[in-house]
Amino acid sequence: MINQALVIAAIALIYTSNGFYRALQASLGFAIIGYVATDYIIPRCINLFIAKGFTGKDLSKKGKPIIPETMGVIPAVIYLFLMFWFIPFLFYKYLVTGTNGGGNRLNGVEELKDLSVELFPHEKLASYLSAFLTLESTIILGIADDLLDIKWRHKFFIPAIAAIPMLIVYYVDFGVTHVLIPTKLLQSYFGQSLIQLGPLYYGYMGAVAIFAPNSINILAGVNGLETSQSVVIGSLLLLNDCVYFFSSPHDSPAIESHLFSAALLIPYLGVSLALTKYNWYPSRVFVGDTFCYFSGMVFAVVGILGHFSKTLLVFLIPQIFNFIYSVPQLAGIVPCPRHRMPRFNEEDGLMYPSMASFEEKPLGSTPSLILRVLSKLKLVYIIEKDGKIIQVNNLTLINLTLVWFGPLREDKLCATIITMQAFIGLVALSLRHMLGFWLFGYDNLFKAASITV
Amino acid sequence: MINQALVIAAIALIYTSNGFYRALQASLGFAIIGYVATDYIIPRCINLFIAKGFTGKDLSKKGKPIIPETMGVIPAVIYLFLMFWFIPFLFYKYLVTGTNGGGNRLNGVEELKDLSVELFPHEKLASYLSAFLTLESTIILGIADDLLDIKWRHKFFIPAIAAIPMLIVYYVDFGVTHVLIPTKLLQSYFGQSLIQLGPLYYGYMGAVAIFAPNSINILAGVNGLETSQSVVIGSLLLLNDCVYFFSSPHDSPAIESHLFSAALLIPYLGVSLALTKYNWYPSRVFVGDTFCYFSGMVFAVVGILGHFSKTLLVFLIPQIFNFIYSVPQLAGIVPCPRHRMPRFNEEDGLMYPSMASFEEKPLGSTPSLILRVLSKLKLVYIIEKDGKIIQVNNLTLINLTLVWFGPLREDKLCATIITMQAFIGLVALSLRHMLGFWLFGYDNLFKAASITV
Numbered sequence: 001m002i003n004q005a006l007v008i009a010a011i012a013l014i015y016t017s018n019g020f021y022r023a024l025q026a027s028l029g030f031a032i033i034g035y036v037a038t039d040y041i042i043p044r045c046i047n048l049f050i051a052k053g054f055t056g057k058d059l060s061k062k063g064k065p066i067i068p069e070t071m072g073v074i075p076a077v078i079y080l081f082l083m084f085w086f087i088p089f090l091f092y093k094y095l096v097t098g099t100n101g102g103g104n105r106l107n108g109v110e111e112l113k114d115l116s117v118e119l120f121p122h123e124k125l126a127s128y129l130s131a132f133l134t135l136e137s138t139i140i141l142g143i144a145d146d147l148l149d150i151k152w153r154h155k156f157f158i159p160a161i162a163a164i165p166m167l168i169v170y171y172v173d174f175g176v177t178h179v180l181i182p183t184k185l186l187q188s189y190f191g192q193s194l195i196q197l198g199p200l201y202y203g204y205m206g207a208v209a210i211f212a213p214n215s216i217n218i219l220a221g222v223n224g225l226e227t228s229q230s231v232v233i234g235s236l237l238l239l240n241d242c243v244y245f246f247s248s249p250h251d252s253p254a255i256e257s258h259l260f261s262a263a264l265l266i267p268y269l270g271v272s273l274a275l276t277k278y279n280w281y282p283s284r285v286f287v288g289d290t291f292c293y294f295s296g297m298v299f300a301v302v303g304i305l306g307h308f309s310k311t312l313l314v315f316l317i318p319q320i321f322n323f324i325y326s327v328p329q330l331a332g333i334v335p336c337p338r339h340r341m342p343r344f345n346e347e348d349g350l351m352y353p354s355m356a357s358f359e360e361k362p363l364g365s366t367p368s369l370i371l372r373v374l375s376k377l378k379l380v381y382i383i384e385k386d387g388k389i390i391q392v393n394n395l396t397l398i399n400l401t402l403v404w405f406g407p408l409r410e411d412k413l414c415a416t417i418i419t420m421q422a423f424i425g426l427v428a429l430s431l432r433h434m435l436g437f438w439l440f441g442y443d444n445l446f447k448a449a450s451i452t453v
Numbered sequence: 454m455i456n457q458a459l460v461i462a463a464i465a466l467i468y469t470s471n472g473f474y475r476a477l478q479a480s481l482g483f484a485i486i487g488y489v490a491t492d493y494i495i496p497r498c499i500n501l502f503i504a505k506g507f508t509g510k511d512l513s514k515k516g517k518p519i520i521p522e523t524m525g526v527i528p529a530v531i532y533l534f535l536m537f538w539f540i541p542f543l544f545y546k547y548l549v550t551g552t553n554g555g556g557n558r559l560n561g562v563e564e565l566k567d568l569s570v571e572l573f574p575h576e577k578l579a580s581y582l583s584a585f586l587t588l589e590s591t592i593i594l595g596i597a598d599d600l601l602d603i604k605w606r607h608k609f610f611i612p613a614i615a616a617i618p619m620l621i622v623y624y625v626d627f628g629v630t631h632v633l634i635p636t637k638l639l640q641s642y643f644g645q646s647l648i649q650l651g652p653l654y655y656g657y658m659g660a661v662a663i664f665a666p667n668s669i670n671i672l673a674g675v676n677g678l679e680t681s682q683s684v685v686i687g688s689l690l691l692l693n694d695c696v697y698f699f700s701s702p703h704d705s706p707a708i709e710s711h712l713f714s715a716a717l718l719i720p721y722l723g724v725s726l727a728l729t730k731y732n733w734y735p736s737r738v739f740v741g742d743t744f745c746y747f748s749g750m751v752f753a754v755v756g757i758l759g760h761f762s763k764t765l766l767v768f769l770i771p772q773i774f775n776f777i778y779s780v781p782q783l784a785g786i787v788p789c790p791r792h793r794m795p796r797f798n799e800e801d802g803l804m805y806p807s808m809a810s811f812e813e814k815p816l817g818s819t820p821s822l823i824l825r826v827l828s829k830l831k832l833v834y835i836i837e838k839d840g841k842i843i844q845v846n847n848l849t850l851i852n853l854t855l856v857w858f859g860p861l862r863e864d865k866l867c868a869t870i871i872t873m874q875a876f877i878g879l880v881a882l883s884l885r886h887m888l889g890f891w892l893f894g895y896d897n898l899f900k901a902a903s904i905t906v
Contacts, residue, residue: 048601053506077593084586084618088625125626129582132618133537136589140530143596148501165537165585172541173578 003036010036014089021245026089027263030082031270037082038075038274042285045074054146056286060223060344060351060410067283070146072226072291075271076139082267083132090263091125124260130169131264131301137162138213138297142290156214159293159300163209166301167202208309213296215319217289218326221341222351222398224280224414226287229318230295231272232418236315236425237302238265243433261306268298281411314428318421322397325379329356329395333367340394342402342413350407353381353399355391362388378404456489463489467542474698479542480716483535484723490535491528491727495738498527507599509739513676513797513804513863520736523599525679525744528724529592535720536585543716544578577713583622584717584754590615591666591750595743609667612746612753616662619754620655661762666749668772671779673745674794675804675851676736677867680729682771683748684722685871689768689878690755691718696886714759721751734864767881771874775850778832782809782848786820793847795855795866803860806834806852808844815841831857 013029049055049068056069141158144150150158197204216233220226241258248254272295278285303312313320329336335358342351363371368389374380381403383391393399401417402408408416466482502508502521509522594611597603603611650657669686673679694711701707725748731738756765766773782789788811795804816824821842827833834856836844846852854870855861861869 052601054600077597080590081614081617084621087618087621091625125622126578126582129579129586129618129622133582133585133589136586136593137533140589140592140596143593144530147507147600148505161534164534165540165582168537168540169578169582172544 003040006032006036017089023090023259023263024266026086027266030086030267034075034078034082034267034270035274037078038271039277041074041078042071042275042278045071046285058223058283058286059341061282062346062349067286069286070143070288070290071278071285072275072287072294073139073143073146075275076135076142076291076294079268079271080132080136080139082271083264086263086267087125087128090128126169126173127305128260130166130173131305133165133169134162134209134301135294135297137165138293139290142288142293145293146288146290155289157210159213159297160206160210162293162297163206163300166209166304167205170205170304171202205304205309208304208312209297209300211323212300212303212312212316213293215316215323216296217292219319219322219397219417220292222414222417223283223410224276225398225417226292226295227272227276227279228414228418229421230292231269231276232421232425233299233315234265234269234272234295236422236429237299237312238262238269239426240308240311240315240429240432241265243429257306257308261302261308264298264302268295281409281414311432314432315425317424317428318397318417325395325397325400327395328367334358334363334371334392334395335361337394340396340399342398342406344410345407348407349409351402351410351413352407353393353402355383356394357391359385359390362390456493459485459489470542476543476712476716477719479539480719483539483720487528487531487535487720487723488727490531491724492730494527494531495524495728495731498524499738511676511736511739512794514735515799515802520739522739523596523741523743524731524738525728525740525747526592526596526599528728529588529595529744529747532721532724533585533589533592535724536717539716539720540578540581543581579622579626580758581713583619583626584758586618586622587615587662587754588747588750590618591746592743595741595746598746599741599743608742610663612666612750613659613663615746615750616659616753619662619757620658623658623757624655658757658762661757661765662750662753664776665753665756665765665769666746668769668776669749670742670745672772672775672850672870675867675870676863677729677733678851678870679740679745679748680725680732681867681871682874683745684725684729685874685878686752686768687718687722687725687748689875689882690752690765691715691722692879693761693764693768693882693885694718696882710759710761714755714761717751717755721748734862734867764885767885768878770877770881771850771870778848778850778853780848781820787811787816787824787845787848788814790847793849793852795851795859797863798860801860802862804855804863804866805860806846806855808836809847810844812838812843815843 010029010032013032014026017023017025017029046068049071050066054069055066057064058067138159141162145155145158216226216230219229238261241262244254244258245262275285275287275291279287299312299316300309303309328334329340335356337354337356340354340356343354344350345352371380371382371389371392375382379400380395381393382389393403397417398413401413401420405416406413463482463485466485467479470476470478470482499521502524503519507522508519510517511520591612594615598608598611669679669683672682691714694715697707697711698715728738728740728744732740752765752769753762756762781787782793788809790807790809793807793809796807797803798805824833824835824842824845828835832853833848834846835842846856851866851870854866854873858869859866
């Protein structure tokens with residue numbers, strides 16, 4: 001009953017959408033449909049996925065129950081097909097322009113063609129379509145990863161391959177590869193306000209497209225964490241869009257970029273919230289690498305095509321920290337066990353930081369010194385024996401959270417991490433808009449947003 | 454060594470491509486790369502697919518060996534990623550227009566933007582991108598079908614769902630929904646040369662997009678048949694494109710449609726030929742529903758966006774015959790066993806038509822009469838007992854081929870079917886161009902090709 005009512009409300013929202021924020025109203029309708037569809041389909045696919053053997057073990061529960069795996073592909077595919085239906089609504093104002101006044105579209109090939117060349121924003125449509133080619137490629141490669149256990153050094157580049165259609169369309173279609181130089185001082189030093197980056201800019205966009213999906217895929221392994229961190233990041237990006245809606249004139253180019261961003265994010269949040277419901281502690285489904293890549297790529301697409309990829313990176317600070325924090329283990333300076341997930345204690349049902357042990361291979365003096373300093377700074381937890389470090393917590397943000405606040409039940413652990421994420425994001429958002437004002441000056445801020453900030 | 458040489462030749466072809474047929478020369482280069490890549494990757498994935506359990510049994514061999522299944526997804530994905538890299542080459546002439554004369558692209562946002570709105574064929578780019586969204590959707594839904602065993606009545610509509618992005622972009626972007634009325638006589642009767650079909654036209658395009666992929670998926674089950682029929686149909690379509698290249702002026706709209714078609718088909722033939730090598734008798738890999746849907750959708754996309762979907766249907770005559778021939782069994786008039794594949798005789802290694810038996814449930818008098826008439830026409834093979842029909846060959850083109858020419862070894866059977874396909878296609882192609890001249894008149898033929906023939 002509630003679902004039917006929601007769908008009716010969604011259809012009403014879509015069909016009555018009007019005025020400047022038409023795209024946003026319609027996207028809210030699509031978000032509701034996405035939520036209801038995901039919520040409807042996921043529980044009905046659980047047995048099918050288990051029967052077909054797409055399963056994983058939940059190691060942090062008593063008895064290590066079998067949970068269906070890769071279920072995040074369902075909201076991802078629902079999202080894509082919703083976004084196809086969204087096309088006529090997103091490009092509505094241009095469609096209406098091409099009528100003969102009576103509400104009918106123009107007949108006759110020649111007339112329609114001439115008008116459409118002038119009025120229809122094909123360059124925006126191509127961007128939009130290239131975004132979805134990239135997202136579909138992400139899903140296909142994510143499925144391959146989930147099903148075929150691709151090696152780590154290969155899977156790291158999956159998002160780069162998936163980003164190719166977007167970058168190529170960007171190249172033939174838009175081709176803007178300069179960035180704004182911050183502060184008047186530096187601008188006068190360079191004698192210009194823009195730096196032409198050329199091919200380097202494609203390298204940078206590729207790096208963003210590699211980093212965002214992988215960073216979400218790495219901060220994972222706790223019930224609900226993949227989905228809830230994605231919802232938090234998506235919400236922060238949407239909040240950032242709203243800042244522009246409330247502070248910029250409606251015809252500024254920044255508004256168009258952020259309308260595009262919000263229109264993609266709102267339905268994304270719809271399907272992701274429904275998935276979170278099933279992925280939250282105790283998880284009834286696992287989401288799979290596919291969903292992590294997909295989420296990260298939604299953010300990368302929005303950041304790159306909306307020209308605010310640096311703002312995106314600000315919202316990924318916990319993920320960036322997690323990555324840098326992991327480097328000593330990934331680089332082999334500190335031993336790296338096969339799994340670095342926190343340790344589940346069956347007796348009290350709580351999670352404890354998991355430890356890397358090196359009793360047999362003692363650390364050199366420099367790494368030991370660094371670990372001792374980090375330990376003083378409360379950034380690692382070390383266990384010593386006879387004056388030597390024999391264990392250190394595995395270097396992930398999840399374990400560090402447990403060092404700070406643990407032991408915690410799994411859902412508290414997840415909630416703590418995403419609260420940090422939300423808090424850091426909100427502080428960064430405030431700083432970014434205050435500093436942006438200071439760095440670029442008020443006028444430039446909004447002009448710049450259409451280029452790249 | 455041969456592969457390396459081929460790749461070098463391909464790169465040379467791509468980079469030296471020039472003049473009017475630049476797109477075709479580049480697409481030949483991409484076809485070679487697609488062939489080499491598919492030929493390289495498939496054998497290296499066989500063990501992986503078997504280990505992961507993506508396998509099927511080859512029922513028409515001694516010992517029913519285990520064969521990796523769904524391998525057609527590899528050429529399909531390779532094709533897509535090649536076609537992304539193809540974008541700058543396909544839209545090259547427009548890119549070059551946007552330079553400042555010295556070979557450098559224009560700098561400065563505003564200048565570039567103004568020029569690109571006028572010169573860059575965004576409406577073509579959007580069509581191209583929508584085609585690949587549809588193909589990627591086909592792959593995703595095909596994988597779901599292969600992995601999750603979707604029910605027959607659901608899977609029939611998979612191509613319709615996958616076609617949505619293409620049809621929606623067609624709607625917002627092109628919107629031409631009239632067809633040319635054949636013959637001057639009918640044109641003067643209607644008082645116009647075009648009929649406006651409106652929404653009906655979308656129904657028609659949807660039907661083509663449903664029919665082409667399913668028709669290839671249905672004519673399957675013999676080693677090599679899925680791939681080789683696809684190669685034959687693709688070659689016939691390409692031949693049809695060539696007829697236009699040699700007979701039309703270079704600036705006619707028909708040429709542009711057929712350049713688009715050929716540019717998509719040539720790399721498709723490259724990857725498909727490599728797959729055929731492994732799928733041909735005795736099959737080392739099975740292709741899966743994914744590949745059949747994908748192939749059919751390539752043809753549907755080319756036919757719909759190239760505006761010659763009726764010509765496409767002409768090349769699918771064996772598939773259409775196979776479908777109509779199956780109707781009595783699909784509709785339940787004649788009993789339909791679970792599998793209708795031909796029967797393999799282990800002793801002589803030959804294939805025999807498989808039979809539907811209804812000794813227990815005798816046929817009514819009308820169906821019996823029809824079967825007797827069809828038997829006289831050599832369109833069915835019946836077995837009678839006491840003046841009653843007790844068995845009839847399963848109503849598929851494959852079994853009928855065996856009734857006509859059998860028993861045959863599996864590769865001979867496949868070769869016979871695709872020879873028929875090629876022969877019928879060539880006859881149809883000749884008739885179509887002669888009749889087209891007679892039906893539409895010479896001028897109209899080529900004007901019409903840009904609308905719909």
